[in-house]
Amino acid sequence: MKQSLYHLCRLSLAGVFIYAGYLKGSDPVAFAGQVAAYQILPYAFNYLVAATLPFVELLCGVLLLLNQRVRPALLVLFGLNTVFMLALFSLVLRGLEVDCGCFQPAGEEGTGTSPQMALLRDAGLMLAILAAWVLRQQHAKEPLDG
Amino acid sequence: MxxxxxxxxxxxxxxxxxxxxxxxxxxxxxxxxxxxxxxxxxxVAVPQAATQRAALQFPMPVDYEELDQLLAAGHLLVDARDPNIYADSHLAGAISLPLAEVDQLLAEFSARVPHDKPLILYCNGFGCPDSFDLGVRLIAEGYLQVQVYEGGLPEWRDRGRQLESGVTP
CATH class of the missing domain: 1.20.5 (Single alpha-helices involved in coiled-coils or other helix-helix interfaces)
Incomplete structure (x- = not known):
């Protein structure tokens, strides 16, 4: 039971982050525009984030999919997701209605996800990350369990 | 733990x-x-992106000559004038959405007419800005294909085309 829950969390996180990383990584300039819309980073750093972040997501997703180095990948995703949620929360506080830039970089106007919805979704991802982490740790403590 | x-x-x-x-x-x-x-x-070249967005927010004009073909293809005529004038006479098949009452009527209109329905707006011909302004509102509301028939009711009437009276069924 616990094991299937672990694999469920692991595989769904893998799917989400491979999808997100692939979409954003294939159009870094558009993604940089979305990062810039958050109005948090200075100009050029938006491009630095756009150049690197999708690949971190992609690598974490692939590791989760292959069930290799799961704990480091989960730790990185935990960190990323924390940053995402803080950034989204700052949008809500500042009343900025920009597309969250979570998945589709070149989305048509008006089809994006609102910061509130994105926060909710990230909270769900956070639960999956924490669940996978705890289950993986327990699993490591009982190696005879398979 | x-x-x-x-x-x-x-x-x-x-x-x-x-x-x-x-x-x-x-x-x-x-x-x-x-x-x-x-x-x-x-x-990124910023100005180009800005002009593209501007083009998307304004309705495009359509001539009398193109009208019949578009109407046959299922485009819907929308009358932007005062409802009383609409009741007197309007283009055959047109429905009424007066610009002056758009705030109150838009929700109902939006529920009745799907957003992918192509629309052709008109009012009292060249020099009447209502249909254009209504077009801007409808595009902002999410309508995907909005055009303005600039000749409007006068040109249609002068061409001897059919007019109807009464209110929208």
Whole structure:
């Protein structure tokens, strides 16, 4: 039971982050525009984030999919997701209605996800990350369990 | 219990390596974009994107000559004039959405007419801005194909075409 829950969390996180990383990584300039819309980073750093972040997501997703180095990948995703949620929360506080830039970089106007919805979704991802982490740790403590 | 939550030093180190590997892969693949950005040059041509957005927000004009073909293809005529004048006479098949009452009527209109329905708006001909203004509102509301028949009711009437009276069924 616990094991299937672990694999469920692991595989769904893998799917989400491979999808997100692939979409954003294939159009870094558009993604940089979305990062810039958050109005948090200075100009050029938006491009630095756009150049690197999708690949971190992609690598974490692939590791989760292959069930290799799961704990480091989960730790990185935990960190990323924390940053995402803080950034989204700052949008809500500042009343900025920009597309969250979570998945589709070149989305048509008006089809994006609102910061509130994105926060909710990230909270769900956070639960999956924490669940996978705890289950993986327990699993490591009982190696005879398979 | 806390050991379930806290990552070990080895896991943290591996996480760091993971980030460094992915980040350097991303950097080398997007090297020119990042270097451009840090040297202060524009990576994206901004004016072009701005004009594209402007073109999307305004309705395009349609001539009398094109009208019949579009109506046959299922475009819907929308009368932007006062409802009393509409009741007196309007283009055959047109429905009424007066610009002056659009705030009150838009929700109902939006529920009745799907957003992918192509619309052709008109009012009292050349020099009447109502249909254009209504078009801007409808595009903002999410209508995807909005055009303005600038000749409006006068041109239609002068061409001897059919007019109807009464209110929208």
């Amino acid at each position: 806390s050991s379930l939550f806290l990552p070990s030093g080895r896991v943290m180190l591996e996480a760091l390596v993971l980030v460094l590997v992915a980040a350097s892969a991303g950097l080398s693949l997007n090297y020119s974009m990042v270097m451009k950005a840090f040297s202060g040059r524009n990576v």
